[in-house]
Amino acid sequence: MIITDTLTDRHSIDFGKTRIDFTLTLHKRKSLRIDVHPDxxxxxxxxxxxxxKEILSRIKRRAPWIIKQQRYFDQFHPLSEEKRYLSGETHSYLGRQYRLKIIKGNNTVKLMGRFLKIFTKTPLNGEASRQLLDEWYLFHAKNIFEKRVALCSEKIKSLNIPIPRVQLRKMKKRWGSCKKSGEILLNTELVKAPVHCIDYVIMHELCHLKIHLHNERYFRLLSIYLPDWKKRKERLEKITI
Structure with a gap:
């Protein structure tokens, strides 16, 4: 049977116990191309x-590679843990854990010793405490990320990549991404990770500004400028935010 429909359709194949869903788009092209996206x-x-049948057969032959790519992107899907924003709860900042203390006072957050102290006019309101802490994280993330991006950009200055504009957003599924326009998007939650993990995500995206795909050339480039990226990746995968 020859496919004549040029519209994009949804399809799936089974590989062992794994179901692989994908969109299939037909073009006037000579070869098959498979893209696995960060999500x-x-x-x-x-x-x-x-x-x-031939198309599906070829996709199935590439199934091990597809699954490998999806697992690779798992590192950019932060592990989530439900927080209640109560005194005694553990929260992270730059790879270290701090105990939360909710104290009645003017709306502010202070890092004091091993404690993150939230001074709030409504100490029994968990949502109010969450908003205050999110604002604190955002403030520090902006300052830290901009400095780390500048430092990482200096390391790869031979690639002639301009220092990118940094955008911040709280995300549930990614640590970071980049745009063809040269901008880098970083998850504000990344400020909870160790600095060497922050640098890994930044360097990962900077190298993508040079080579968009996850191919051999890309990983060779990443290894040149960040030889221990695999160790940093493993550490990042264990972080719960």
Whole structure:
């Protein structure tokens, strides 16, 4: 059966116990292309004149690679832990853990010794404490990330990549991403990770500004400027935010 529909359709294949869902788009092209995106979704682009069974067969042969790529992107999907924002709760900052203390007072947050102290007019209101702490994290994330991006950019200045503009956003599924325009988007929650993990995410995105795909050239480039990136990656994967 020859596929003649040029619209993008949803398809899936089974590989062992794993179900792989993907979008299939037919183009006037000569070869099959498979893209695994940072959110772990999959896009397949295939020639219009190829038989459907042949296309699915070729995708299935690439299943081990697809799964490997999805697992790779897992490191950018932060592990979440439900917080109640109560005294005694543990919260992280730059890789170290601090005990939360909720104290009645003017709305502010202070890092004092091994404690994150939230002074709030409504100490029994967990949502109010969360908002104050989120604002504190955002303030420090902005300052720290801009400094780390500048330092990391200096390390790769031979690539002639301008220091990118940094955008911050609290995200549930990614530590960071980059845009073709040269901007880097970083998760404010990354400020809870150790500095060497922050640098790993930044360097990961900076190298993507040079090589967009996760191919051999990309990892070779990353290894040149960050030889221990695998160790940093392993540490980041264990972080719960």
């Amino acid at each position: 772990k979704t999959i896009s397949v682009f295939a020639p219009m004149d190829k038989d459907k």
